[in-house]
Amino acid sequence: MEFLRSFGSAGLFIHAMIDAIIFPIPAFFLQLSLSALNPENAIWLATLGYAGCLAGTPIGYAIGRTSGNLVLARFMKKKWLDSATTLFRRHxxxxxxxxxxxxxxFKLFTIMSGCMNYPLWKLLGYAAIGRAVKFYVVGILFYIYGRAAEHMVDRVLGITLLVVGVLFSVVWLLISRFRKRKKLERTVVRMEER
Known part of the structure; x- marks a missing residue:
């Protein structure tokens, strides 16, 4: 991290990119330290981190397509991998x-998506939404509150991400139920027409 920090904002882009591929330390930590050093550039740093993550996502996906099981087996116990595979197939x-x-x-999701032949365009779409929330919440907090945000991030970020996660889950559930109801209605209409 010290090496990447010495490159400043370019280091954050690189860190975020390799974080989506294989790097063990999340780019979040480098974003925090760079934003604390220069809060007026926090939005720009969030943008670079976000762009780096999206640039690395297809590479992580390609690793998953070519050798995902081998890579995941090195990082996860077999029972966790089996459980994660089952959950990923279902949800x-x-x-x-x-x-x-x-x-x-995030690298677990990019590699597992490739491993499971999940559509890349969907992975990129969902990553774009979720990673934007993660990078820009931190960027906005530092931009508005300056260095004082450093102490707020742990409390506020955890709560914010939890609230956003719950909201996404509720919206997802509502959309799923709406789709199922529409599908059921179409099936009933077809049966009645026969």
Whole structure:
């Protein structure tokens, strides 16, 4: 991290990109330290981190497509990998969306998406939403509150991400129920027509 910090904002872009691929330390920590040093550039730093993450997402996906099982087996116990695979198959979209702004390493989602042949365009779409929340909440807090945001981030960010996660889950549930109801109505209409 010290090496990447020495490159400033370019280091954050690189860190965010490799964070989506394989790097073990989330870019969030570098964003925090750079934003604390220069709060007036916090929005620009959030933008660079966000862009870097989106640039690295297809690379992590490609790793997942080519050798995902081998890579994931090195980082996860077999029972966790089996459990994560089952959950991802059942709730892939929700997992990516919620996981993209939680502390769970995002590389797991990019690699697992490739491993499961999940559509890349959907991965990028959900990553764009979730990662924007994660990077810009920090950027906006530092831009508005300056260095005082450093003490707020742990409290406010955790609560904000939890609230956003709950809101996404509720909206997702409502959309899913609406789709199921529409599908059921179409099925009933078809049966009545016969």
């Amino acid at each position: 892939g979209e929700k997992a990516i969306l919620i996981g993209s702004f939680t502390p769970i390493p």
